[in-house]
Amino acid sequence: KINDNNGKGDSITPEQFARHLCEDSDLPPTFEPLIVNQMNDQINDFLYHGASEESLQGSIDEDSYGNSNERLHKIKIDVRVNDFVLEDQFLWDLKSPNSDVDFFVDQYCNDLQLPSDLRGLIAHKIRERIFESRKRIRQGRDAGIMRSIRIRWRESDKREWGPNTQWLTVKEREMLDRQTKKQKRMPEMKPRPFVNMNLPILPKY
Numbered sequence: 001k002i003n004d005n006n007g008k009g010d011s012i013t014p015e016q017f018a019r020h021l022c023e024d025s026d027l028p029p030t031f032e033p034l035i036v037n038q039m040n041d042q043i044n045d046f047l048y049h050g051a052s053e054e055s056l057q058g059s060i061d062e063d064s065y066g067n068s069n070e071r072l073h074k075i076k077i078d079v080r081v082n083d084f085v086l087e088d089q090f091l092w093d094l095k096s097p098n099s100d101v102d103f104f105v106d107q108y109c110n111d112l113q114l115p116s117d118l119r120g121l122i123a124h125k126i127r128e129r130i131f132e133s134r135k136r137i138r139q140g141r142d143a144g145i146m147r148s149i150r151i152r153w154r155e156s157d158k159r160e161w162g163p164n165t166q167w168l169t170v171k172e173r174e175m176l177d178r179q180t181k182k183q184k185r186m187p188e189m190k191p192r193p194f195v196n197m198n199l200p201i202l203p204k205y
Contacts, residue, residue, distance in 0.1 A: 075092045076088075088162075092130065109122070
């Protein structure tokens with residue numbers, strides 16, 4: 001399982017990537033078309049659901065949402081680098097043409113004086129959440145829309161909306177690692193439909 005966050009990258013094609021992956025992993029060339037097909041399916045899904053706000057007009061019932069110049073969605077991030085953990089949530093306006101992820105992350109990390117190696121992870125998390133929201137919009141689901149916002153701040157909101165940073169102790173790190181491994185072993189709530197593929201037989205060494 002390989003994760004990447006640049007669905008529009010043009011420095012390498014899926015065919016080139018599949019060839020390099022098979023060479024590096026000692027897989028037979030017969031795996032290349034299977035890898036290419038899965039990559040293309042996921043890239044096309046990203047390009048379709050990650051489309052601009054203009055193409056999403058009409059996907060949401062504006063009567064129930066309200067004729068607002070904003071389309072606010074709750075963005076939650078949970079990022080860990082070694083023993084450092086960051087948790088936060090905030091509102092993101094999908095309608096605003098000025099909602100630049102990279103600019104926001106630069107300002108966010110500077111304000112909180114976060115380690116530089118967190119910037120890429122935070123940006124990836126935000127883009128991932130934005131993509132999920134756009135996909136849910138196209139599927140006619142709520143996508144966590146905030147219908148009305150009152151400009152009012154209470155001290156009790158700090159716990160829910162303020163950033164939470166901490167350094168893990170050895171015991172906390174081991175516990176978190178066990179939870180992560182357990183979650184990876186758990187089946188997904190909504191598994192993808194089974195696709196019957198004739199996988200090539202690996203040679204015996």
